[in-house]
Amino acid sequence: MGKSVWPFGLTGLGLALLAWGTTWGLGFAPREAYMGDVQRIMYVHVPTAWNAMLVLTFAFLCALVSLLRGGWVWDARLEAAIEAGVVLSGLVCIQGSIWARPTWGVWWDWDPRLTTTAVLLFGFGGILALRQFVDDPVKRAVWSAVAVVIAYVDVPLVYFSVRWWNSLHQVQSSPETVSRAFHWPLRINAFGVLFLVAGLLELRARLAFMRRETELAPPPPSETAVAAATR
Amino acid sequence: MNPFLAALRKDLLLQWRTRSQLVAVFVFGASALLLFSFAIGPNAAALRQFAGGFLWLALLLASTLALADSFESEMAQRALEGLLLLPADPRALYYGKAVANLLQLTLLGAGLVPVMVVLYDASTARLPGLLGIVVLGAAGLSAPGTLYAAMTAQVRARNTLLPLLLFPLVVPALLGAVKATSLLILGDPMGQLAAWTWLLVAFDVIYWSLCGLVFERVIED
Numbered sequence: 001m002g003k004s005v006w007p008f009g010l011t012g013l014g015l016a017l018l019a020w021g022t023t024w025g026l027g028f029a030p031r032e033a034y035m036g037d038v039q040r041i042m043y044v045h046v047p048t049a050w051n052a053m054l055v056l057t058f059a060f061l062c063a064l065v066s067l068l069r070g071g072w073v074w075d076a077r078l079e080a081a082i083e084a085g086v087v088l089s090g091l092v093c094i095q096g097s098i099w100a101r102p103t104w105g106v107w108w109d110w111d112p113r114l115t116t117t118a119v120l121l122f123g124f125g126g127i128l129a130l131r132q133f134v135d136d137p138v139k140r141a142v143w144s145a146v147a148v149v150i151a152y153v154d155v156p157l158v159y160f161s162v163r164w165w166n167s168l169h170q171v172q173s174s175p176e177t178v179s180r181a182f183h184w185p186l187r188i189n190a191f192g193v194l195f196l197v198a199g200l201l202e203l204r205a206r207l208a209f210m211r212r213e214t215e216l217a218p219p220p221p222s223e224t225a226v227a228a229a230t231r
Numbered sequence: 232m233n234p235f236l237a238a239l240r241k242d243l244l245l246q247w248r249t250r251s252q253l254v255a256v257f258v259f260g261a262s263a264l265l266l267f268s269f270a271i272g273p274n275a276a277a278l279r280q281f282a283g284g285f286l287w288l289a290l291l292l293a294s295t296l297a298l299a300d301s302f303e304s305e306m307a308q309r310a311l312e313g314l315l316l317l318p319a320d321p322r323a324l325y326y327g328k329a330v331a332n333l334l335q336l337t338l339l340g341a342g343l344v345p346v347m348v349v350l351y352d353a354s355t356a357r358l359p360g361l362l363g364i365v366v367l368g369a370a371g372l373s374a375p376g377t378l379y380a381a382m383t384a385q386v387r388a389r390n391t392l393l394p395l396l397l398f399p400l401v402v403p404a405l406l407g408a409v410k411a412t413s414l415l416i417l418g419d420p421m422g423q424l425a426a427w428t429w430l431l432v433a434f435d436v437i438y439w440s441l442c443g444l445v446f447e448r449v450i451e452d
Contacts, residue, residue: 067448123399130396133386143382146445147396150375153441157403161430165406 001073001209007202014196021188029185038102042182045095047190049117051197052088056120056152058201059085063148066141072212073205075141079131080204082124082148084197089121112163119158123151137215234319238327245304246335252300257339260293261346268350275352282351283412287368287405290340294369295394297339298376301332302384315450325446329377329439336369353416360424364411367431371404372397374438381449407431 025043032039059081066074096114097107108114127147134140221229246253267285271277305311314324341362347353355361379396383389407430414424 067445119399119402123396126392126395126399130382130386130392133388133392135386139385142448142451146378146449147382149445150378150438150441151400153437154400154403157430157434157437161403161406164426164430165410 001076001206007199007206009199010195011199011203014192014194014199017188017192018196019192021185021192024188025185029182032182035103038099041095041099043185043189044193045092045099046186047193048088048095049092049113050190051193052085052092052117052120054194055081055088055197055201056085056124056155059124059148060152063145063152066145067149072141072209072216075137075145076205076208076212077201078141078145078148079208080201082127082131082144083204084201086121086124086128088197089117089124092117093121110162110165112159115162116155116159120151120155123154124148127151137212234317234323235326237319238324239330240327242301242328242331243334246331249300249304253297253335253339256293256296256300257342259296260289260339260343263289263292264343264346264350278351279353280413280417282347282353283416284409285351286340286343286347286412287409289343290336290368291372291398291401291405293339293343294336294372294376295397297335298332298373298380298397299384299389299393301328301335301377302380306384311450321447321450322443324450325377325381325443329373329442332373332377333366333370336373337366340365340369357415361412361415364408364415364428364431367428367435368404368408368412370435371408371431371438372401374435374442375400378442378446378449381446404431404434407434 022043025040029040029043031037059078062074062078062081065071066078093114096117100109100114101107127144130147131140131144134143264285267281267288268278271281302311305314315321344358344361344365348355376393376397379393383392383396386392407427411424411427411431414427
């Protein structure tokens with residue numbers, strides 16, 4: 001994998017955009033009429049949720065490429081994407097709970113999107129655990145890719161089954177459904193999280209790739225072998 | 232002999248010869264059913280209302296034991312490597328084991344139904360439908376369960392890892408089975424049974440085909 005510095009730049013750009021969008025959202029965007037200041041968590045919650053789905057979709061694509069074509073680069077990207085997806089879905093659950101308590105009066109609700117995110121968190125968390133427990137790098141790569149494909153196919157099934165089961169969450173917010181005054185902080189933060197995650201993901205993938213290289217490298221020659229060769 | 236039938240015969244024979252294990256798993260499921268009632272208290276109406284959920288939770292917990300066992304014997308003395316050397320499609324191996332697990336879980340579920348009826352006073356008016364749901368739900372557990380058991384049997388911490396991978400995955404199957412069972416026990420005034428049964432069928436079709444496709448990659452060296 002490359003050694004270029006663009007991921008650092010991308011991470012920095014993401015952080016800067018996040019700082020800008022969040023300052024705008026917290027300080028300058030108008031108060032929402034019904035929910036008040038609590039609504040301002042939307043400026044990080046919605047971008048996190050969008051990017052969580054995006055990262056998990058990327059993990060699915062990495063798993064497909066890794067299974068069909070192989071290659072350690074894709075395994076490294078898969079590892080990074082699963083980790084980032086778990087972190088982001090965990091954040092979505094936490095932010096959602098913080099928002100739900102004052103708005104709905106409960107920390108948790110069995111709404112389709114919330115429950116699906118929790119199922120994803122546990123499903124992909126389990127795959128991370130699987131990667132920890134498999135010592136053979138080849139098996140680890142194939143098994144985690146298979147598990148990601150199987151878990152990703154499950155997402156629509158989980159979503160629709162829970163939706164039939166119960167529903168309360170408000171309809172998805174998108175730039176079309178929210179007032180113009182809220183657009184810009186939401187959009188800036190969405191790209192902020194996207195760039196931040198993309199930069200960190202590439203850096204994490206490089207780290208995973210280097211670890212794989214040391215894992216797969218032949219053991220260093222013993223002292224007697226070196227002595228015999230140089231004699 | 233057809234490789235699938237040969238694999239199925241081998242797995243059924245294995246299960247028959249270790250049938251004391253199945254009895255132990257059944258006792259585990261039945262004691263789980265007994266313990267669940269302590270969570271509710273001696274409230275007959277509430278217990279009947281949750282009977283379907285308890286049945287499936289007991290079967291799910293018991294299934295992790297049964298599924299983990301199914302690959303244990305293949306790991307002993309590296310039997311799996313011997314099987315892979317045979318000139319047979321690994322898919323036959325997978326479907327043989329998955330069908331054997333399905334039969335075992337169905338037997339387990341059918342055995343737990345009377346325990347549920349006795350403990351929770353559940354209605355038995357629609358018993359054939361209930362058994363049909365047990366078969367569909369057991370199929371939903373055994374297809375991904377057999378695949379994951381093949382992975383986790385080869386690693387450390389296998390007993391933790393199998394439920395960790397299986398539980399989040401089977402959420403749709405579990406929901407479908409619980410709702411369908413509850414509707415069969417409590418009555419179905421809104422006619423929702425068909426929708427939940429179709430969800431179960433869809434889950435089964437997707438995972439019985441997908442897991443068969445990828446099994447070869449999981450066990451190859």
